[in-house]
Amino acid sequence: MNISHSTMDLFFAYNREVxxxxxxxxxxxxxxxxxxxxxxxxxxxxxAQAVKDIKEHHLPKAREQLDSLGKSLKLExxxxxxxxxxxxxxxxxxxxxxxxxxxxxxxxxxxxxxxGEYVSTKS
Numbered sequence: 001m002n003i004s005h006s007t008m009d010l011f012f013a014y015n016r017e018v019x020x021x022x023x024x025x026x027x028x029x030x031x032x033x034x035x036x037x038x039x040x041x042x043x044x045x046x047x048a049q050a051v052k053d054i055k056e057h058h059l060p061k062a063r064e065q066l067d068s069l070g071k072s073l074k075l076e077x078x079x080x081x082x083x084x085x086x087x088x089x090x091x092x093x094x095x096x097x098x099x100x101x102x103x104x105x106x107x108x109x110x111x112x113x114x115x116g117e118y119v120s121t122k123s
Contacts, residue, residue, distance in 0.1 A: 003086075003093060007073070011089050014069040018083050021066055024059045 003011075031047045031054070038044035070080040074092050 003089065007089070007093065010069055010072050011084060011086075014066070014073055015083055017062060017066040017069055018081060020062045021059070021081065024054055024062055028054050028059070 028051055031051045035044050035047035035051060038047060067080060073084070073089070075084070079088075
């Protein structure tokens with residue numbers, strides 16, 4: 001496995017955010033049920049406010065963070081929001097080289113890795 005430490009940090013942060021978004025969505029469902037079936041009006045109001053806060057503040061921030069991390073990992077749109085395995089991470093990192101032509105017509109190779117990282121020719 002030839003994955004940089006910074007990529008692994010992104011991998012773990014992305015999977016954590018997938019869990020956060022999933023947990024927030026489950027909390028909305030549960031709290032909405034409590035808001036509808038609470039024993040007292042105060043209880044129903046408190047849970048209704050919690051649902052509103054999660055929907056308006058917490059969930060959008062978590063989704064934004066998830067999207068940002070997914071884009072940093074160069075995930076396809078269909079993969080965003082789903083847990084990522086190490087095998088899938090390796091697949092996204094296999095094709096790191098882009099080829100292009102210089103002004104003089106010579107073929108050039110550019111690496112997508114951020115500068116300062118060590119690049120190995122071994123897989």
